[in-house]
Amino acid sequence: MAKRAKPAAKRPAAVKLPRIASGELRTLLDFVRYATSRFIEARLVFAHGTTDPVAEAAFLVCETLHLHPDQFETFATARVTAHEAKAILELIARRVTSRKPAAYLVNKIYMRGMPFFVDERTIVPRSFIGELLDSHFGGEDGDKAGGSLIEDPLAVENVLDLCTGSGCLAILASRNFPNARVDAIDLSRDALAVAARNVADHGLEERITLHRGDLFGPLKGRRYDLIISNPPYVDAQGMADLPRECRAEPRLAFDGGADGLDIVRRILDEAKQHLTPQGGLLCEIGRCRPALEAAYPQLPLLWLETEDSDGEVFWIGAADL
Structure with a gap:
């Protein structure tokens, strides 16, 4: 199936992701906000099931935590474990550095x-x-x-x-x-x-x-x-x-x-x-x-x-x- 594709933007310079201290980001919302900022900074393109950086950030956070996207609001203010935080940050970094569609990184789309x-x-x-x-x-x-x-x-x-x-x-x-x-x-x-x-x-x-x-x-x-x-x-x-x-x-x-x-x-x-x-x-x-x-x-x-x-x-x- 072929799909919509936005014109390519001028390739931005490589984005250096900031170091995040343990416990600095705590809730699902914290990680979505952080991911959204990184995605905007990297000028990522969203044309693969999610149409904006916030939706894509929420999708990746939920997938890392084995949650259906419809469950995000229920757990938005819940805290994540140190192990979960590490996995989320690694996935955000892969999305920014590889620029592969998020669906390929988690092998799933809804x-x-x-x-x-x-x-x-x-x-x-x-x-x-x-x-x-x-x-x-x-x-x-x-x-x-x-x-x-x-x-x-x-x-x-x-x-x-x-x-x-x-x-x-x-x-x-x-x-x-x-x-x-x-x-x-x-x-x-x-x-x-x-x-x-x-x-x-x-x-x-x-x-x-x-x-x-x-x-x-x-x-x-x-x-x-x-x-x-x-x-x-x-x-x-x-x-x-x-x-x-x-x-x-x-x-x-x-x-x-x-x-x-x-x-x-x-x-x-x-x-x-x-x-x-x-x-x-x-x-x-x-x-x-x-x-x-x-x-x-x-x-x-x-x-x-x-x-x-x-x-x-x-x-x-x-x-x-």
Whole structure:
């Protein structure tokens, strides 16, 4: 799955972390404040599940202490042990000096409150599609959306996740469509190994089938009630401007060609052959909306909003393709 990438800032000089005396930082809040200051000082980029230095600091502190992010407020003023303090400071230092995405340092990311394993074999998942499955497809937030784009989510029998990466969207789709079997495809053997671990961790081996191949290649004419995809969509200029954090991720998951639409075009051109008559395609394309609308002016694309995005994900029914 490819994702948003902010332009690379001018590389700052190496940051020398201050020495912290034992007991100088005591509570979870103390460590979050300290980490936030170090992250800002180092000019880190946040585009991997957390969107700002405070959220990332809280995420890393919670992971070190084996706490779910939702538990942070409960323990914010609790004191940490000397052993825990050492581990937290070491992780903060690794984030600053390596500039690797935080998810790679702890091998975990959360989407819609669910934990997923992740490492350098796959892109760090941070798609808007997970939120849209809840808000527009009869999920836990479905009533707020003013109606589902699929009339009866319980009637959905087959879902396809193209460019599945770590498998997180396939797993979230299985939650939203409890009666569906899910096929998930990726070209990367490494990414599929990560996806297989996540599918097993969530006990979904009987419902999710992983396929290695190029987009619709492995499907042999199968049709689906829903196709979801977060494909590579970063254009050539975006690839040149990728910040250091994003360069730690697989290039294959980002590179969408000159205008970012190489893979998206193929998906749009072939999707109808793999959809049921009442099915549809949900696809994330980042900031490529102007280029896509120019390339396909005849398509009645429905652009969906999320809490943090506007016009980065479209929906189109099979009948309109």
